[in-house]
Amino acid sequence: MSAKLQMVTRTVFGFSNKAQLNRALVDAIEGSMGGCEDCGQIHQEIQTRPEGGDFVEAASFPGRTVQRLDAHFKYHWKDEYELVDLAHRKALN
DSSP states (O other), rough: OSSSEEEEOOOTTTTTEEEEEHHHHHHHHHTTTOOOOOHHHHHHHEETTTTEEEEETTTTOOOSSSHHHHHHHHHHGGGEEEEEEOTTTTOOO
C-alpha cells in the first residue's frame, strides 16, 4: 500500500534535482503553515498546480534541497509520507 502523501523525484547527475508533490502533500503543507515556519517557507518555494506542486533545487542557492524536504516531511507525517525516486526507472517521455 502506498502512502497518501507523496513526493516523486528523479535524481540525475549534473542536473538540478526536481520533485513533484502530490495534491495531498501540498494540502498537508498548507495545513501546517500556521504552526510550522519551515512549511511556510517550503510552500513559498514550490510552484503549485491543480495536481500538486513542483520543487526545483536552486544550484546557486544551496539552502533547501529535495533531501531536506524529504527529511522534513518524514518528521511531520512519518508513515503517511513517502519519497519515490524514479532515477533507476526508464523515462516515460
